[in-house]
Amino acid sequence: MDDALLRRAQELLAALIAFDTVSDRSNLACIDFIEDTLKLAGARTWRAPNAAGDKAALLAMFGPPVEGGVVLSGHTDVVPVVGQAWSGDPFALRRVGDRLVGRGACDMKGFLAGALAAAERFGGAGLKRPILQAFSYDEETTCLGSLDLIALFGAALPRPGLAIVGEPTGLDVADSHKGVATFLTRVEGRAAHSSKPSLGADAVGVACDIGAEIARLGRAREAGAGDPRFDPPHSTFHVGIVRGGEAVNVLAAECLLRWEFRALPGETAADANAEVRRFIDTVARPRLGRWIGDVDIVTTMEIDVPALKPTEGGPGRALALGLARRNATVAASFASEAGHFQRAGIETFLCGPGSIAQAHQPDEFVTIDQMAGLLAFLGRLWETMAL
Secondary structure (H helix, E strand, C coil): CCHHHHHHHHHHHHHHHCCEECCCCCCCHHHHHHHHHHCCCCCCCEEECCCCCEEEEEEEECCCCCCCEEEEEEECCCCCCCCCCCCCCCCCCEEEEEEECCCCCCHHHHHEEEHEEEHHHCCCCCCCEEEEEECCCCCCCCCCCCHHHCCEEEECCHHHCCCCCCCCCCCEEEECCCCCCCCCEEEEEEEEEECCCCCCEEEHHHHHHHHHHHHHHHHHHHHHCCCCCCCCCCCCCEEEEEEECCCCEEECCCEEEEEEEEEEECCCCHHHHHHHHHHHHHHHHHHHHHCCCCCCCCCCCCCCECEEEECCHHHHHHHHHHHCCCCEEECCCCCCCCCHHHHCCCEEECCCCCCCCCCCCCCCCHHHHHHHHHHHHHHHHHHHHHH
């Protein structure tokens, strides 16, 4: 391993972690730094700002504008640190033994730092096919920040043959992951004194019924065969937020449920929504309006992140496994932007340093060995793309 390159990756990781890019904040200063670094290395760059103008995604390309390139993709945003017991400043990289500690170290600024360090050598690598780097925003909240970049492929830019999304997999190659969809169900009833329930419509009570049905659907999935490649091996339902009511002796006029469905490849958000809607239409809505009319239950899908589905026989699989020095692929139980790349017709895999068990945790870290392994992976990539 090139010690100078590893030191440079650590310097870049320290710089990236110093940018507080929690998802509810701007990432522009971080994107400015990344773009400046890439331009100095000889990259051509394209920006894709969000509608508010306070965030942007970035795409960079090394090598000729031809089909069959490889995209290295990662997100710049991180999750909050509020309420977590960090042993030091989360936004100042620290080395503790063989660990590099800081918010985003494994999820996923470690991957970004390695890609930037390697990029400083891509410009002189004599590439025959392009290496592209994509940096998105809002992956931790909506997974929508990469879509404007993906839309460039096959339009303004040649379509790549392979996308590597650098989520933490311990540098294993994941060919599939679950999808995730989030929903808001609004129960609209009518307030009344709890001693006279026939004068109102109890939104909280019916919302609790819906939540119980969602939990039952989840237990039914647990009892099924599932897919042993995933942990857990089945699709999951979860109610995360229930909000409603003004007083214990008042029937609530409104109650909100926010819930999610994490789907195995082959299941969809529409499947889950249809199951919940059947209960709402046949049980919950009649129960809510059994004494009065003018009530309603409305469900809105807020986010729909597609699953990554395994594909057989594509050239990208052999390339990804060869670069990672792995013999077989694995599956990931979390969701990522990879499904969006696949939906756009690009063969896509996950492969990045660190463990998902460290992601979102206090004292999040990536190891020196994992960073070295990433740089070896990227070295093999630029050698392959120069052939």
